[in-house]
Amino acid sequence: MFSTGTSLAVLAGALLLAMGAGIDPARDSLATSDKQEQAMSAQPTDQMQKVLDKLEVLGVKPIDTLTVEQARTQPTPADAVKAVLRDAGKSAEPLPVGKVENRKIAGPGGDIPIRIYWPQASNDRSGTPPVVLYIHGGGWVIANLDVYDASPRALVDATGAIVVSTHYRQAPEHKFPAAHNDTWAAWQWTLGNAASLGGDPERIAVVGESAGGNMAAAIALRARDENVQQPVHQVLVYPVADAAVGTTESERNNREAAPLNTAALPWFYDKYLHNDADGKHQYFSILDADLKGVAPATIITAEIDPLRSEGVDFAKRLEAAGVAVQSRTYRGVTHEFFGMGAVLDEAKDAVELAAVGLTQDFVPARRQASTPAGAAH
Numbered sequence: 001m002f003s004t005g006t007s008l009a010v011l012a013g014a015l016l017l018a019m020g021a022g023i024d025p026a027r028d029s030l031a032t033s034d035k036q037e038q039a040m041s042a043q044p045t046d047q048m049q050k051v052l053d054k055l056e057v058l059g060v061k062p063i064d065t066l067t068v069e070q071a072r073t074q075p076t077p078a079d080a081v082k083a084v085l086r087d088a089g090k091s092a093e094p095l096p097v098g099k100v101e102n103r104k105i106a107g108p109g110g111d112i113p114i115r116i117y118w119p120q121a122s123n124d125r126s127g128t129p130p131v132v133l134y135i136h137g138g139g140w141v142i143a144n145l146d147v148y149d150a151s152p153r154a155l156v157d158a159t160g161a162i163v164v165s166t167h168y169r170q171a172p173e174h175k176f177p178a179a180h181n182d183t184w185a186a187w188q189w190t191l192g193n194a195a196s197l198g199g200d201p202e203r204i205a206v207v208g209e210s211a212g213g214n215m216a217a218a219i220a221l222r223a224r225d226e227n228v229q230q231p232v233h234q235v236l237v238y239p240v241a242d243a244a245v246g247t248t249e250s251e252r253n254n255r256e257a258a259p260l261n262t263a264a265l266p267w268f269y270d271k272y273l274h275n276d277a278d279g280k281h282q283y284f285s286i287l288d289a290d291l292k293g294v295a296p297a298t299i300i301t302a303e304i305d306p307l308r309s310e311g312v313d314f315a316k317r318l319e320a321a322g323v324a325v326q327s328r329t330y331r332g333v334t335h336e337f338f339g340m341g342a343v344l345d346e347a348k349d350a351v352e353l354a355a356v357g358l359t360q361d362f363v364p365a366r367r368q369a370s371t372p373a374g375a376a377h
Helices: 004-019 034-039 046-057 068-073 077-087 150-159 178-193 211-225 249-253 264-272 308-320 345-362 364-370
Strands: 099-107 110-118 131-135 162-166 204-209 234-237 297-304 325-334
Touching: 046 077, 046 325, 046 345, 099 178, 110 150, 110 178, 131 150, 131 178, 131 211, 150 162, 150 204, 150 345, 162 178, 178 204, 178 211, 204 211, 204 345, 211 234, 234 345, 249 308, 297 308, 297 345, 308 325, 325 345
Parallel strands: 131 162, 131 204, 204 234, 234 297, 297 325
Antiparallel strands: 099 110, 110 162
16 A cells, blocks of 8 residues: 555656656556457456455355345455455455544435545645545445445545545335446535634545446536536446446456356346346446536456456547546456455555555646546536
């Protein structure tokens, strides 16, 4: 993970980019070409294999073979990471941050649990740290703030930002657009409360994983549509980009992948969506939405993941719409790898990539230069 000193180095690099002329290669081009995508071998790295082996030892079964209750109570990838650490004689304690506080905020269907992470010390030159709204994954059905505790901590450590991690109503008890509406409410709450948290209300970004990546993108779209303050940057980690299943190369090649296989996708979608029309809504099928004027983006995907192709495609759609975007597919890792920095080198690198994208657009001069015409701030 990044230390505070590393965060300063990232910020310094972003400032140089903001002041310098020429092209920023990390933001200007997509890192994964069509040929690269088709040629991927889908062999886990040794570090990733240890996590997968531990998932098997823990008795984790494919989601599509389980009831909702079974899926919600079986061991998680986070449990596997802790077990790998213990086997290696290492501490499984979470990455330390300055302060953590659980709260509840008002939402359209009742209280929404959130967890706020503060950095150990602000390394921002203004003395007021930026703020990130983080949205966890789980296919709109499973997982919670505890399961996805590692990612917000890593983001705090890498960026020096205050991170607000939000939960949301889950399916099948609460169908579309309940979770989308809850995360939108969390975005509005973050806008209105950033200053009281000690953060900069002008520098707020959004990060989401999987289903959370879908909802993070939907926040950028809805903010543009409703003329609400846009995220300065959106980081989408293996996002769900539409409701179609079986149409992409990565879905065909990852039918037996773990912890997410292709058959799990319709299992999740059927529980969250009422019907096909829900799946075609622009805030769910973000791949087909009008993307002009949304926030600059970082797209992170995993090689061994049925969602890889649609994440790569979404990055291309953003680029075609004139949105500044950096995209990278990490080889040899699976869905859920982003929060595994304690055991995976690729996760550390992915957090660093996210931090670079965020930090660049936390710099006002850089943000103005990269904001598409018509985008609201």
